[in-house]
Amino acid sequence: TSAPKCLLSRSLVLRKGKREEENRDLRDLLKKYFKKGGDNEAGTSKVNVEQGKKQRSQRLSVLGPLVHQEGQSQTTDERESERQSAAGGACCPVGQSEQDGSKTDQTLNSSDPALWPANLTDSDRVHLVRVMAKRKPFSERAKELPADAEGREFPNYVTYSTCHNGREKIERDWIIYSSSKKALFCLPCLLFSFEVEKKSTSTLNSTDGMKMSSTKYRELYERFPEHERNRAHKHCYWKWKNLQHSVLQTSGIDSQQQKLMETEIEKNKALLKRLLDVTLYLAFRNLPFGGSTNTLDEPDNGNFLGIIELLAKYDSILNDHLRHIREHRQQGKRLQAHYLSPDSQNEFIELCAQRVQNTILRERQETTFYSIMCDPTPDVSNLEQNVPLLRYVSQTYPEGQWEINECFLEFKDFSKKTGEEIATMVEQSLSEHGIDIADCRGQCYDNGANMTGKVRGVQARILRKNPLATYSPCASHTLNLVGVHAARACPEIDIFFGFINQLYKLFSGSPNRWEILQKVLGCSLHSLSDTRRSARIEAVRPVAKHLPSVIQTLDTLITTGNLTSEVKAEAQGLKTYFQSFNAVLLLTFWVKVLQCIEDRNLASQSSTISLDVQTANIKELEEEIACMWASWDSFLTEATAAATSMGIKSQLDTRQRKWKRFFDEAEKEGTEEQSPETHFRDRVFYAAMDSIISQLHVRFSSMQQICDEFCVLCKFRDMPQDSISASCLKLSDKYKNDLTESLEDQIQHLRKYILQHLKTVLELWICLMPYTQGDYRTFMETCVCCCGFSCLSSNVVLSRAQGRLSAGLLPHILHMWKKIKYFWIIYS
Template structure:
């Protein structure tokens, strides 16, 4: 598509506008021209000039614009920046039929021989040559920007893969140092240093970062900081949650499972899990899916607070409560209570969200309460735990236990009753060997308390 120089209304054009006109090209000279205001004919002979050799050469800088029915000097219109003594041929309106065509016999040669026209003509041809060869400043800048963008895209891909590798395995990313080459700079930076041995792009990037750290010069960007690591993890988390929500929306109906436990910072972490039926990829059968949705801080223990937290979390992720068909919690009264429990409050909002208590939790509580009512069970498990304490409190005694007992001893689980079977197996299978280990431990240099415990166990 060719451009029409008459469509540009500015007095002076910007460089990018001039380059755009040159790249698109201009309209060819029409074969017919309108008469001027005195009904004079257009001097077609002026579109070319005679050379001393007798040949005629086109004045390629003269162009006609149909939008304004006027004649222009293309080179001066594009590059003329001096407003003084500016010819009609390089003004926004051009030289039209409102003027007399016969005056062009004097103005065209005079304009052609001017210094300003010569400079604009040379600049036009040089710019055209650069643009055609794709070596203009703008083209070079665009190419440099594209190359730089590709480089950073490749670096970010490697950083993302390293974070995903560590995140999938639950490994810590950070260390006590953030320096490249530091001894305690963490798994993330160490992994990138390992990859850089075989990756030239990453090797150059880490070298630049290390140099800036050594000289205490702040780089504009390097994407290795703690904030960037957290941002990558957050973006990956959003992507996973979006996928989970899409699966849930496809299944429509779901069950919500909620449980809470305090973390190392003594904050009650409430975990949300969605359970739904999803059609398999072959579309032949459905499959039960359980997806971890979120972990939310909970600052209250009452059923009302927990029910509000559940409803707010579902609403935050755009999950309608009315599509919930099941609730699954433990047997705590704040969760399972028929009047003030979380399940009853949610059931009041959605009568289809039936509550199903955790069977494993129920069985665990039954086992704990039953054992606490039996003095012999209390004594039995007390001896088992005391035996483990005796051998695990000393490396020398632990070696003795491994010498006589085939299976390693374990401590009792306070939360999962079914896990205690693994604690009993060494006693059931190696009772004579355990007795010998205790007698050999009696010959060691023991404290009075440890000697009394071993005697009591035997």
């Protein structure tokens, strides 16, 4: 049998019932605490508080300290709303930039009360209390305020109140200033006046505030104390201070919960920072993010998830996050947000790109003037990617050094080729980014006819809208075009480069043949490129240097190699051609011509080269080619000696065209048959040399004109005083809104006193920079456009949409990457 049940005394029963009632009331209060409520619930809570003061006092003795005065305590729902707002506010830094949040976030993060929403919620008030607590005291900003209607400065004595003893001063921390409306406001009244039936009639509590332009500062000595004595202001001030203390010191009933929430917020920040670092690591190195699956613990889930899984082994935060995801997956539940999806990765990249782009546009706006560059290049998906770039001069901080920046804006999928269409695209791109074309002082493109045409070209159309946008050709592109035209000067040269390229294709088409080449030749062959002139010298140099070994390798390949009939015939044809004296002679002078062009091409790509040095290099190249033009006999002698050493006959196989003459036609002068050497010299050698000289002179004429126009900035040390005055006057007339009147005086000063300390043009440029900023934005190189696109791998180009191509390349601007702290985007 069971033991008999014990009976409780009456006093114990009463005490037990009282405890159960207290626990029930406490449970009801906690349910309201964890329930998300709005303004209606807050109002209901207040009514309940008024109806049950005695029950509330019992709860307060258990749950924590609150003020036991009617109408002076915050309800549980209000605190819950404020706590949620505080959690959200912690994720948004004060002074957050435009690109890092919505318009609502911008207004709430501003310390300007005129930008705040008209109807504030409880969460908004909590967030504003946090934001305004970090602002500078009003007494420190008083000196920045404008003068009043009488022209007097803002008096410092009204920023504090004096106690009755006349010795102690209390700062008026409730005063805030709106820079947009140029007015003063009362912060507590703006936040809490909605609770007061009889509101303050002071202009400090109005929508427009106390206007500085219509206020006399001497009146503030009486108006501020009058507002402080107002009963409504006292109530709002107490509410503001009570909320501020609860939010910042976490001393309310929800202090423990608020601390837990802030700890969770910091943990989420650290998690997002790690995910952002992995995203930037892959983006900077052009590595693909995803794999064939987006599931954790799969071998083919891509680089992003693979790196996350690797770091999770050594990082507790990532480890906990992945464990949480795995637990939900095992339970068949879907996690609300895990931030590992491709959408989150793309959002990180786009936010970083937007931040870089805004930094570029801000720097460009600060420098006012700029130059534009534009160059199209096809990608592996057969889309024509047009790349608009900006070139501007900015000053580094805090070093104060001037530097030239070349930054691209975006990729444009633009396949149209006419000058009108490209010029329209450039103008639209500038307009979309808020850039005024009137501030453009230079433009640079490749030397194609659609870009450089004097009537219908892009540069001509932009010059009609802005005559100060001086056109400067890209030296690298121009040298490439010079070589392309020279290679097509006659059929013999075109065939020569065709055999060079065919030789590379023969050996690179089979690993076995390439191995034979490496054993005999000891070096690699290279293919030709139509867009990169340096590839020509790389392809010709090993053949010219190791011609006997090349012929021996071809002979070995024909006799011992297991080749098909087509490949054997191709190898035999190559051997026959390179054993001819024509090939030896072409190799002799082309390797020297291409080497001269390559040396100038490498010099033109230097980041420190100036336009006058560039022009001097082109002038030297033109003179060097002219000396080669007159050195035919030396080339012929050198080729003869090389052919004799290889056992090749020094005889040119040149077929001459025979002109048909009728029986009654007299023989024309110059139609007599020429020797093979004379025919080769006139039709091949002179044709190539004349093409190079003429192309250099025509294509670089605009660059020479720019140097002549700005020669006073580079060559004033060798110019007479009259020429300096004339050149400065000419520049001042053209750039009358850009250059200062003291330009001539500054140049004369430099010429007389500190000339001995300046060794290079760059040093001179630093001295003249404050006076000639607009002039130094006209010299640029378009090859930067192609180099920028080449940063992206083929797989990345194929896998990314058009919009993400620009986002993927923007972070590659290294000097921008050093300036920007990307981790701020986790607050967006």
